[in-house]
Amino acid sequence: MMAHQLQLEKEKYRQWVKAGLGLGYLKEGLVPFCNDIADQQHKDILQIIRSTKSLPSTVTCGGCQVETLKPDHKPVGSAKNRVCPLGQVKCSCCFKGKIACPNNICGAIYDYIVQHHSSSPPAPNWKSTDAQQWSTDPWSICKCFINAPGYEQKQSAGKTDCTGLLHLMINNQYFHSHIGCNVTGTNNLFSKVRQYRNNIFHSSSMELEEREANSYIDDMVAVLQDGKELLQQPDAQIAVKKLQDLKKTDFIISTESFEEILRQIKEEMGKVLKSTENFATQYDDLKKKLLELETKMSDQKKGKLENKKELEELKKTITEEKKEKLEMEIEQAKLKEKLTVLETLVSEQKEEMAKIKTQTSSDQSQTEYEQTKLGKLIFVLMVYIQVY
Structure with missing residues (x-):
């Protein structure tokens, strides 16, 4: 009886480890995709702003702070009842004493981030970003869409865990046009997989049933096989193979x-x-x-x-x-x-x-x-x- 119980516990522990490893493989598959889309978005942002404002193609800025930056958009309403027209709560546009970007670019980037945040009301994570880097570093903008703490020092997709990458893909509307799956709401595939990290690493038993672990892995595979672009990404499909190998009965905890x-x-x-x-x-x-x-x-x-x-x-x-x-x-x-x-x-x-x-x-x-x-x-x- 004791030997049988130990065998059961060993198997549940193996399944827990398997699910945890799956998160690592999921990240491997998402990193190149997120880097590519982040770079595309950054180029588009700068091109739109420079074109709209007739700015030189080389203009950048490295002197603005998000805490003191004055957005391009202006509040609506009376002086004592100012409201952000973009819907952001406690938006910088509603406070006096903010400083306009001397190069006429950072305020527009601020507006873009708010307008492209998919939550309602829009809630960019300003605490994780450095506005001094906005015009030169794509990832400094991406971090505004990761609505969770702990990413302030993450300088790239490769340094970001799969939870942060999924936050980015769900909250950043620019990414939506590169994903076939509907990522709005809370019951979509991407949001479900994002929650798995908490389910796995906040488990007090460090055990999972095989059925549950395999279900997690199947959903991770489904994310990487999204038909719009990820399905054609070589790194994503290499990660899919690794995830599928985890489900084999001879999987060993190395x-x-x-x-x-x-x-x-x-x-x-x-x-x-x-x-x-x-x-x-x-x-x-x-x-x-x-x-x-x-x-x-x-x-x-x-x-x-x-x-x-x-x-x-x-x-x-x-x-x-x-x-x-x-x-x-x-x-x-x-x-x-x-x-x-x-x-x-x-x-x-x-x-x-x-x-x-x-x-x-x-x-x-x-x-x-x-x-x-x-x-x-x-x-x-x-x-x-x-x-x-």
Whole structure:
């Protein structure tokens, strides 16, 4: 009975590793495609802007900061009720003191990014990008479409994991014209595959049923066989062959496989930790802002503010900020739960290690047992040590 249970656990672990390796192969297949489309988009952006504004063909800019950049588009509405005509929430166009690009190019690129972000309302990730690079580096623009933390230092498609590449393909409307599959909404193939990374690397058991692992791989293959262009990409089809090989019954967990999964988990945990740090900073800033607003409201009650319209605006702002504060608290709780998963893994695997000396019987292979339970323990401990 014990030997049978160990065999089942070993097989589920193999399936989990198999799915993790699949994500790596998926990335290999997407990188050349994403690089090509990113380069095409960058050339088109610059050509359109230079042509529309009659700028020299060599004009670039390396001095603008996204935090202070003034977009080309202007807000609509009254001075106290400014709204972005492109639909972006808290758009730079609605704030005073922004600086126009001296070379007349970065403001237009800002507009282009907002207009081509597929979410509703458009929500580019300005924190991941460097506007100084927009006119010379295609990937600095692409990062605006990766709506997840942890990609600030990624300088190319090759340095970006498959989740980031899928974010780009889903959120960037320019990519849509190069993809046959409908990538709108949340139930499309590309969005499903993007979620698999969380399913795999946030698993507390490090186990998958064969049926589930094969389903993940089949969907990864379907992404790389998208009929519009990916199906004709040599690198994508080489990756398809690797993915299909994973489903063979003689698939073996090699040392290289082990190291690849370790690398991917380290990267995933790094992102979670980065998200936690970012949220902590944002949360502190928000609490400070709320305190200032509530102090202002208190002054009003003392008769220092007499403008009723200003009072209503103040009340509205406080309500919105409190709502954002609550949403951040919920997100922080989710991130904390993800980190707790790792600690739980360590605790569980320590218990399994203690059983090694007492549960190994004559009809079991010590080597086989160590490759499953002890191997998993060492694996998790290595991740734990290097991440924390």
